[in-house]
Amino acid sequence: MEIRPILSALMRSKVSMILIGLQVALTLAIVCNALFIIGQRLDLMNRPSGMNEADTFLFGSSGFGQGYDARAVMKSDLALLRQIPGIVDAAPANSVPMSGGGWSSGISLQPRQKTSTADSTFYMVDDHGLNTFGVKLIAGRNFTPAEIEDHDQGARVQPPVIIVTKALADKLFPNGDALGKQVYLDEDEPRSTIIGIVEKTQEPWTDSADIEHATFIPYFLPYGNYTRYLVRTEPGRRDEIMKTVEQKMAEANPSRIIGKLRSMEQVRHEAYANDRAMAIILGAVILALLAVTALGIVGMASFWVAQRTRQIGTRRALGATRFDILRYFQTENFIITTMGLVVGGILSYALSLWLMQQYQSPRLPWYYVPIGFLCLWALGQVAVLGPALRASRVPPAVATRNV
Amino acid sequence: MLKMTHLQKVYRTHLIETYALRDFSINVREGEFVAVTGPSGSGKTTFLNIAGLLEEFTGGEYLLDGDDVAGLGDDARSRLRNEKIGFIFQSFNLIPDLNLFDNVDVPLRYRGFGAADRKKRIEESLSRVGLASRMKHYPAELSGGQQQRVAIARALAGSPRLLLADEPTGNLDSLMARGVMELLEEINRQGTTIVMVTHDPELAARAHRNVHVIDGQVTDFDDEPKLRRPVRDGDAANAAIA
Numbered sequence: 001m002e003i004r005p006i007l008s009a010l011m012r013s014k015v016s017m018i019l020i021g022l023q024v025a026l027t028l029a030i031v032c033n034a035l036f037i038i039g040q041r042l043d044l045m046n047r048p049s050g051m052n053e054a055d056t057f058l059f060g061s062s063g064f065g066q067g068y069d070a071r072a073v074m075k076s077d078l079a080l081l082r083q084i085p086g087i088v089d090a091a092p093a094n095s096v097p098m099s100g101g102g103w104s105s106g107i108s109l110q111p112r113q114k115t116s117t118a119d120s121t122f123y124m125v126d127d128h129g130l131n132t133f134g135v136k137l138i139a140g141r142n143f144t145p146a147e148i149e150d151h152d153q154g155a156r157v158q159p160p161v162i163i164v165t166k167a168l169a170d171k172l173f174p175n176g177d178a179l180g181k182q183v184y185l186d187e188d189e190p191r192s193t194i195i196g197i198v199e200k201t202q203e204p205w206t207d208s209a210d211i212e213h214a215t216f217i218p219y220f221l222p223y224g225n226y227t228r229y230l231v232r233t234e235p236g237r238r239d240e241i242m243k244t245v246e247q248k249m250a251e252a253n254p255s256r257i258i259g260k261l262r263s264m265e266q267v268r269h270e271a272y273a274n275d276r277a278m279a280i281i282l283g284a285v286i287l288a289l290l291a292v293t294a295l296g297i298v299g300m301a302s303f304w305v306a307q308r309t310r311q312i313g314t315r316r317a318l319g320a321t322r323f324d325i326l327r328y329f330q331t332e333n334f335i336i337t338t339m340g341l342v343v344g345g346i347l348s349y350a351l352s353l354w355l356m357q358q359y360q361s362p363r364l365p366w367y368y369v370p371i372g373f374l375c376l377w378a379l380g381q382v383a384v385l386g387p388a389l390r391a392s393r394v395p396p397a398v399a400t401r402n403v
Numbered sequence: 404m405l406k407m408t409h410l411q412k413v414y415r416t417h418l419i420e421t422y423a424l425r426d427f428s429i430n431v432r433e434g435e436f437v438a439v440t441g442p443s444g445s446g447k448t449t450f451l452n453i454a455g456l457l458e459e460f461t462g463g464e465y466l467l468d469g470d471d472v473a474g475l476g477d478d479a480r481s482r483l484r485n486e487k488i489g490f491i492f493q494s495f496n497l498i499p500d501l502n503l504f505d506n507v508d509v510p511l512r513y514r515g516f517g518a519a520d521r522k523k524r525i526e527e528s529l530s531r532v533g534l535a536s537r538m539k540h541y542p543a544e545l546s547g548g549q550q551q552r553v554a555i556a557r558a559l560a561g562s563p564r565l566l567l568a569d570e571p572t573g574n575l576d577s578l579m580a581r582g583v584m585e586l587l588e589e590i591n592r593q594g595t596t597i598v599m600v601t602h603d604p605e606l607a608a609r610a611h612r613n614v615h616v617i618d619g620q621v622t623d624f625d626d627e628p629k630l631r632r633p634v635r636d637g638d639a640a641n642a643a644i645a
Contacts, residue, residue, distance in 0.1 A: 317496075318510040397458045
């Protein structure tokens with residue numbers, strides 16, 4: 001390998017080398033951190049909600065006019081929904097995961113506890129709730145129809161029984177014995193007994209620190225004249241059933257408006273719109289940076305090949321094969337890229353530290369930089385290949401041309 | 404050492420054919436110092452390029468050190484060039500970003516010599532041209548004559564059998580030209596065959612024999628070579644064109 005003479009020749013034309021090296025360094029630092037951020041966003045976006053999202057949709061019903069009995073309409077709507085062929089189950093739901101709006105409160109183990117033991121979202125459902133959500137009960141039992149209470153908006157939330165997620169159960173009772181234990185959803189008695197534990201259900205807020213802290217409460221609760229329904233269909237029939245439901249609901253009661261039906265997949269899509277946009281923008285920035293770096297290398301290498309045509313011819317005349325010339329330019333690029341990558345590696349970790357301090361971002365995993373090294377080495381080699389092949393085709397007779 | 408028989412080099416376009424060399428024959432014996440002269444465009448450089456395996460020919464036969472070079476692949480030509488031929492160019496063709504040591508090292512690296520062997524050869528060849536003390540200097544720090552001496556050192560470092568010189572003093576003043584010419588004569592006396600292309604009659608007169616080229620053909624030659632020492636392999640009379 002001709003590393004030493006190539007390096008010493010490069011040291012005599014430092015400006016070009018430094019410019020390309022810096023470009024590689026910045027590219028590595030930005031690409032590593034941007035890829036890490038994209039990875040984090042993708043991880044966020046791919047977290048399972050605990051629900052059967054593929055077959056589930058929701059819609060709202062807003063009654064109007066005097067004498068509208070929301071509670072009676074809820075009961076008749078649910079009876080109608082549960083009769084429609086293709087619907088597995090339906091339930092009222094004050095909120096659903098990823099919807100961005102809901103009800104949350106602290107849960108304590110002692111009365112008037114200063115700081116609650118855990119925070120949790122509350123999903124007000126009936127005995128069809130768990131089945132409609134599609135969550136998996138891993139301990140205890142579901143609510144019975146007798147346990148479903150008519151609840152009024154604004155009244156204190158003190159249900160005799162509740163079902164919690166495993167994450168919340170473990171937070172409240174780290175020994176793993178939450179089932180059958182009693183907790184305070186309000187400051188005072190009465191307490192609520194945990195009768196069931198579900199595997200996973202997310203809170204409605206995707207940025208929540210305790211996203212898997214959820215509590216199912218057996219309340220039958222209209223919000224004034226508004227009710228939200230959750231419907232789960234047989235696999236593959238969701239879209240067809242959505243149309244049927246919209247039509248039947250409108251026909252069943254003309255004194256209300258059926259809100260836009262949204263599948264849980266749409267809810268997820270909308271919930272992560274910002275994360276997706278950021279991932280796309282960062283992805284575009286990465287591609288642009290890589291393209292600019294590759295073009296920079298192509299441009300610089302092409303310029304050097306044109307500038308050194310006679311020198312290449314001389315080398316050929318002195319015995320260099322075409323492969324020797326190709327290897328010369330590939331080696332030269334490898335040296336410049338490596339110098340840039342060393343600086344870029346330091347910059348990558350420095351940028352990660354800055355992001356940690358400014359935005360509480362997690363630390364960049366160490367392996368991003370070595371993988372970035374390999375990718376940018378490969379990019380450099382591919383980018384320089386065209387000019388290097390052109391150089392290898394310079395005929396040795398160029399050496400004797402007197403320009 | 405170098406024998407061309409009825410050599411032909413034609414440049415073809417879709418409109419015309421241009422003969423750079425036509426029925427060109429020459430036989431250079433080992434140890435000779437031959438000057439190839441002729442006006443501009445006569446085919447001297449084409450001859451030199453073909454002799455140095457820098458270009459391919461389109462007809463005839465070329466034996467280099469007894470080997471037929473027709474049909475050799477590019478890599479084989481590169482290897483042969485590297486092992487048997489040393490080049491001296493009119494414009495020196497030193498690599499400006501490499502110091503003298505690394506410039507002389509260029510053909511040796513392609514030859515695949517080990518580091519110690521290369522170092523020894525570089526030091527010896529730079530000593531031979533009187534520039535051993537300036538190994539770490541760059542070409543721009545030298546005079547034209549010194550640069551040409553470095554080019555000669557580079558050509559000699561691989562111990563070639565044949566030295567091809569293309570107007571070696573063309574870019575030098577008369578004092579420097581004389582020094583370079585004396586160096587070439589010294590190298591020839593030590594056994595290296597030299598073929599020098601020049602349009603300078605004074606330089607040509609210092610060669611063993613002159614070959615005059617016009618319109619790609621040999622038109623005149625000395626049949627009484629002015630040998631300074633006996634050629635190694637035979638009668639000097641046979642060293643004229645075949």
